[in-house]
Amino acid sequence: MLIRLGYDIQFDVDVPVAMVAMLNVHPSRRHDLQEPDSVQVEPAVATSEFEDLFGNICTRFVAPVGRLRLSNSTVIEQSGEPDAINPDAAEVPVDELPSETLRFLLPSRFCEVDLLSNTAVELFGSMPRGWARVQAICAWVHEKVTFSYPQARPTRTALDVYTERVGVCRDFQHLAITFCRALNMPARYVTGYLGDIGVPPAASPMDFSAWFEVFLDGRWWTFDARHNTPRIGRVLIATGLDATDVAITTSFGRARLAHFTVATDEISLEPAADGTRM
């Protein structure tokens, strides 16, 4: 399956402002790209790329006064398979976890593991360990929290989600991540593209999406407490401790969002008239 990915994000800037964008497909997916994947910045300004602590690709630049546009369109090859399901994936005892996964057991800005650890144990502590427990966490969060775009707010933490029971995709994942960490399962936050492939189109405009990964049985597995069902067509952009680490754009000063579109569409591969494939 081929998926066309694209975005067009525009800001109005009054005073030159330093920005960092995380808009590249994750290095782990680079070999699947069929077209170049570089952030187009208009007006043309000097940009530089760097890899952050977690291995994500970031683009830095100074946005000049006026309208700034970040855009791109690329194509990636995707398996077309839904998220892997492996009910046999076992929890890895902490002492056998790879060292680089240990930080993903600890609290972070939006995941107060310390404050929700008793709740996690009370809700999920007696369940069978491993995949089933993560699945139970996702099901609980999915059922108890109501999705609501109008009630999004950038400062909502996992504890806030637990008490308020409303949120957008990032909030669902933050709460589920917090519960996983409290139960000694490394969990990390993910941003990426997730189009309406294989599902009815959503009513709201396409946005970037958040999901999360849990380390079981020697590798990271995809989970999504927002949708709580395997999906086709996730394209990873960045991973981190929580939403703080993987903001699509960060402005170190004022920049007003003026336009925002994201697109993720399967490319039809119907035979062309002459028998070639488009």
Next chain:
Amino acid sequence: MLIRLGYDIQFDVDVPVAMVAMLNVHPSRRHDLQEPDSVQVEPAVATSEFEDLFGNICTRFVAPVGRLRLSNSTVIEQSGEPDAINPDAAEVPVDELPSETLRFLLPSRFCEVDLLSNTAVELFGSMPRGWARVQAICAWVHEKVTFSYPQARPTRTALDVYTERVGVCRDFQHLAITFCRALNMPARYVTGYLGDIGVPPAASPMDFSAWFEVFLDGRWWTFDARHNTPRIGRVLIATGLDATDVAITTSFGRARLAHFTVATDEISLEPAADGTRM
């Protein structure tokens, strides 16, 4: 100056528990060590060392049932100079900051930059940039927050410090770090040894200490909102976003602290009887 560093930390363990200790002197200070610096674990268990995301040395092991003891004693050569003061150190514009410092501008578990950014601007926004502004932040926190061991609590965040105005050394640094980041100055949390060298001995038993570093003029500088005066004899153990990243010990399960001593003493270098120096 030579400083003898040491600790003796003991836990009682009922069920074997995975632990991570950050008890080694920081790699940046390794060349100053005069004696070996390895974590002694009793009873003898398999340990392994790894370097975390921030370059700190961690020791992993499984604590068996019974009393566990972590100890060591080593000697480090120290300049004997107090913390450097450089009133001319200028703030680095965000677009000129090294990429690896950018994460230290963002929120973390105990440093809610997003919640205190307006306060930071209101308190310190009109001050001259650079060293003087960081110094003003330290002075403010030092004056407004009352030190109180009995009121320590592991979940206190920078916002809690701001509202409650009490805390221990980590709390002072968390609030100061949060203000610095809100003003676009990269700031990181530090744990280390800090003895009573050149100052009257403290009434309370010696503990590890926390301070913080701010990136100005191309390098990291030491600040300490708890003491707010240059000190002699800091020995760096670890740096991170906040206290979450650099806990001296982390137990992934229950372990009851049973004993805790830390020592940091200048070694007297008086001439021995035969004219050599001890």
Next chain:
Amino acid sequence: MLIRLGYDIQFDVDVPVAMVAMLNVHPSRRHDLQEPDSVQVEPAVATSEFEDLFGNICTRFVAPVGRLRLSNSTVIEQSGEPDAINPDAAEVPVDELPSETLRFLLPSRFCEVDLLSNTAVELFGSMPRGWARVQAICAWVHEKVTFSYPQARPTRTALDVYTERVGVCRDFQHLAITFCRALNMPARYVTGYLGDIGVPPAASPMDFSAWFEVFLDGRWWTFDARHNTPRIGRVLIATGLDATDVAITTSFGRARLAHFTVATDEISLEPAADGTRM
């Protein structure tokens, strides 16, 4: 001046639910009513009135299954004068305050006086006492907080307003009340009618409004950190510690708001053709 007051509030109810409404004009304004002021409930159910701890009139009933409608329309005589201004109104020393005002110095659900008292002193502690200080508080809150209907949320406290700097009218008043109490000035929360009289009509639909009162110089005075300018035509419904005490309607179970209109209009008193006044 005569003002017509009215509301039409409708709920959908699936299971019979006990409700309390605070929809009557405050007893202190009863003598100004030109028409009856009783809550019309449809379908007709048994209702009873009671006076709460603070002297407000409440109406109790059980909402049956189906659509419930609360409505009324009445007329009140109003002075037509804007809120009184008295720059000479002095702060009353705590020991001279009437006993019944003392509770309005303490914290309440949405007004964490204990958490913001240092901030209050730092911001307003050196100002002249009395009216000018309250006015400074209103001006500060009015300037620093951005009004935003979409970002309303029922759990936002004064501390949240202080950190987030957004809110609706209740949020502005909660923060101002908290600062006043912290400085030993009794302050209470008010709900009532406030139409667009003497000001350009607002873009958003009419709602009930919140303001607050401060006890100075022997009486309660009206302040409004949301508008921060004297207004004509406030009609008091209820006062309390904060929004918790004076919710327009409280459902002890589920009831979905289905319709909501409020009206507050000056009645034109133009001469009729025959010389009488309409």
Next chain:
Amino acid sequence: MLIRLGYDIQFDVDVPVAMVAMLNVHPSRRHDLQEPDSVQVEPAVATSEFEDLFGNICTRFVAPVGRLRLSNSTVIEQSGEPDAINPDAAEVPVDELPSETLRFLLPSRFCEVDLLSNTAVELFGSMPRGWARVQAICAWVHEKVTFSYPQARPTRTALDVYTERVGVCRDFQHLAITFCRALNMPARYVTGYLGDIGVPPAASPMDFSAWFEVFLDGRWWTFDARHNTPRIGRVLIATGLDATDVAITTSFGRARLAHFTVATDEISLEPAADGTRM
């Protein structure tokens, strides 16, 4: 049974400060007093008594510069029976609750009913209503929260107790009250005397105590999530929404606690040598 009640509370005052004390036995217990019950203030200053919103007796005065002492000793007749137990006490439907109990269903400063209502329903929603449900709440709080004087803090709310799982008596009651209100059972906070009568003497010095009351079956019943067992000898001082309303002393300015003793002892009624009773 006769119980001697007494206290000796001293403050150091640098600047004259208005104070309110709640140190009288509650009016509902006045007829049981065997000796006068008036707050002795030294040095002698003008005092006045008033009844607050909830019917508690308060004493006001201005503490002059120097040492201030509040003391008294009185005797009260007590049944000697432990707290009443009535497993048949039924929950009162909200629409049948007396109007004056309704406020005790809503949030207050330390009882964020709005934030913990889902948790309350999840933990206790499927239990039989009435006495058994309140008892289940007390048992849960008693089991899950660890008593710790050193970790007391005046700003801890019910949500903080829920996440931190430590506290002193007031914290236990705040969480239990919050759960009761969330389940539509009116619950109010109580302070009073509770001596070690019929139980082994506590290791820590005697203090005033907190418990709570729930309205079931037409009256208020005593519950105590801290001890979770019926006790003998409670003497009511004051009731309110939470600890905010019933502080033993409130200073509107600085006053440093210098001494604090409370005594509550059963008076032995052994025959004197001459056959009379002491």
